[in-house]
Amino acid sequence: xxxxxxxxxxxxxxxxxxxxxxxxxxxxxxxxxxxxxxxxxxxxxxxxxxxxxxxxxxxxxxxxxxxxxxxxxxxxxxxxxxxxxxxxxxxxxxxxxxxxxxxxxxxxxxxxxxxxxxxxxxxxxxxxxxxxxxxxxxxxxxxxxxxxxxxxxxxxxxxxxxxxxxxxxxxxxxxxxxxxxxxxxxxxxxxxxxxxxxxxxxxxxxxxxxxxxxxxxxxxxxxxxxxxxxxxxxxxxxxxxxxxxxxxxxxxxxxxxxxxxxxxxxxxxxxxxx
Amino acid sequence: xxxxxxxxxxxxxxxxxxxxxxxxxxxxxxxxxxxxxxxxxxxxxxxxxxxxxxxxxxxxxxxxxxxxxxxxxxxxxxxxxxxxxxxxxxxxxxxxxxxxxxxxxxxxxxxxxxxxxxxxxxxxxxxxxxxxxxxxxxxxxxxxxxxxxxxxxxxxxxxxxxxxxxxxxxxxxxxxxxxxxxxxxxxxxxxxxxxxxxxxxxxxxxxxxxxxxxxxxxxxxxxxxxxxxxxxxxxxxxxxxxxxxxxxxxxxxxxxxxxxxxxxxxxxxxxxxx
Numbered sequence: 009x010x011x012x013x014x015x016x017x018x019x020x021x022x023x024x025x026x027x028x029x030x031x032x033x034x035x036x037x038x039x040x041x042x043x044x045x046x047x048x049x050x051x052x053x054x055x056x057x058x059x060x061x062x063x064x065x066x067x068x069x070x071x072x073x074x075x076x077x078x079x080x081x082x083x084x085x086x087x088x089x090x091x092x093x094x095x096x097x098x099x100x101x102x103x104x105x106x107x108x109x110x111x112x113x114x115x116x117x118x119x120x121x122x123x124x125x126x127x128x129x130x131x132x133x134x135x136x137x138x139x140x141x142x143x144x145x146x147x148x149x150x151x152x153x154x155x156x157x158x159x160x161x162x163x164x165x166x167x168x169x170x171x172x173x174x175x176x177x178x179x180x181x182x183x184x185x186x187x188x189x190x191x192x193x194x195x196x197x198x199x200x201x202x203x204x205x206x207x208x209x210x211x212x213x214x215x216x217x218x219x220x221x222x223x224x225x226x227x228x229x230x231x232x233x234x235x236x237x238x239x240x241x242x243x244x245x246x247x248x249x250x251x252x253x254x255x256x257x258x259x260x261x262x263x264x265x266x267x268x269x270x271x272x273x274x275x276x277x278x279x280x281x282x
Numbered sequence: 283x284x285x286x287x288x289x290x291x292x293x294x295x296x297x298x299x300x301x302x303x304x305x306x307x308x309x310x311x312x313x314x315x316x317x318x319x320x321x322x323x324x325x326x327x328x329x330x331x332x333x334x335x336x337x338x339x340x341x342x343x344x345x346x347x348x349x350x351x352x353x354x355x356x357x358x359x360x361x362x363x364x365x366x367x368x369x370x371x372x373x374x375x376x377x378x379x380x381x382x383x384x385x386x387x388x389x390x391x392x393x394x395x396x397x398x399x400x401x402x403x404x405x406x407x408x409x410x411x412x413x414x415x416x417x418x419x420x421x422x423x424x425x426x427x428x429x430x431x432x433x434x435x436x437x438x439x440x441x442x443x444x445x446x447x448x449x450x451x452x453x454x455x456x457x458x459x460x461x462x463x464x465x466x467x468x469x470x471x472x473x474x475x476x477x478x479x480x481x482x483x484x485x486x487x488x489x490x491x492x493x494x495x496x497x498x499x500x501x502x503x504x505x506x507x508x509x510x511x512x513x514x515x516x517x518x519x520x521x522x523x524x525x526x527x528x529x530x531x532x533x534x535x536x537x538x539x540x541x542x543x544x545x546x547x548x549x550x551x552x553x554x555x556x
Contacts, residue, residue: 099496
């Protein structure tokens, strides 16, 4: 166990916005989670989730979030404005904008909702995978920096980009992954993990390609108790591209708990330049 | 051919909001597209897309939309407020709210973006299906009313709910579908078609279950030229649930053109009561 106390973990330092009045937070990009341009999108999405969860008006756990990456976030401070636009008996809908110098960099909508015991079934299956502890941890890459915050054990695809372009037959990546240092799972961390896959076009073509997420959606299938039960164990994560063309591709992914339960399904549309 | 002139087709009457100043539209629910409670969510989403497309500030075709259904829309008038929160060289981000009596019923974000010729590939495959003309058209149901606006030819799952509950092994539905009367495909119509599947929990359990979409996302893989090439031919549509539990399930779906090209992939989170 190399768990860090909550609150001083780099992830918490990177995603904890400072309240500045009702529905307003001041935040700052964290160098430790920087990406090619600006911060890792998963941390931006996690910061939006945390802004909702930290709000005294928040009435229920998140069930879905969509984040649209409207423009680059420069290193430095940014502002979050959040608004619960509709609160019902069992659901609450939020709209958020992140901005720098009055320019919107990011928009987000978050749906919170009460969960009730119902009939349950999972139609999809987790990917075949050996136990996490039997898969070697990938050496942390120099670049992008944010990947150093994750312990990644690749089973299929992904991994470091080869020095020579090496096309792959599919864009699928499957890996065991968790925060590094290990950290108990919660909604912000799960949100960031939903964006932990490098752009599928790079996996498929086996080389660096300019690419950036345009829109990210996460559907949470776990409640806080299920996330607590997962603790800081690795998640089994798998992602694939569905269609590439016209400068965009879509990615669908699944995040499974150590006990084989789905924690989240997630989708994104990604811009790429070829 | 039983194509109706654009502008007088029931779909156009149901989804064409009247401009009421910059970023504001007045709209009205259409009885012909009514659902169990309020209007068919696909028509609500299509109205949001049209509000963006009709706006003189709209700079590019839509590439993605997320609609959150925050509360029921009562029969009658509603107001759309839309705002291009960020316009870049090749992308434009919109935020919209639909409201009645100053209560937000629906939120939406739309990303518009320029498409450029790039490397293209489709990793997913269309479902096995006989030609549309060889599949009988399902008799239009009495209920919900909106389904009468679609010509549906079911290949797997879906179809009318049986009088006696009849559980199915999976929630998959595959069908050929188009507007009725036939109508050339465009972005609003494709958006509505993304929501044409009845709730997966009803297919799976083979009975009526109270359910409603919470959040709908559509990724458009076709540009206006590809939609024009599709014309008014049936689309091959397939949907399945991934995980059901805690009062929610997620659905992933694909809409394929008559020539076997993916037109859109779409996902939604749905509330259900069991």
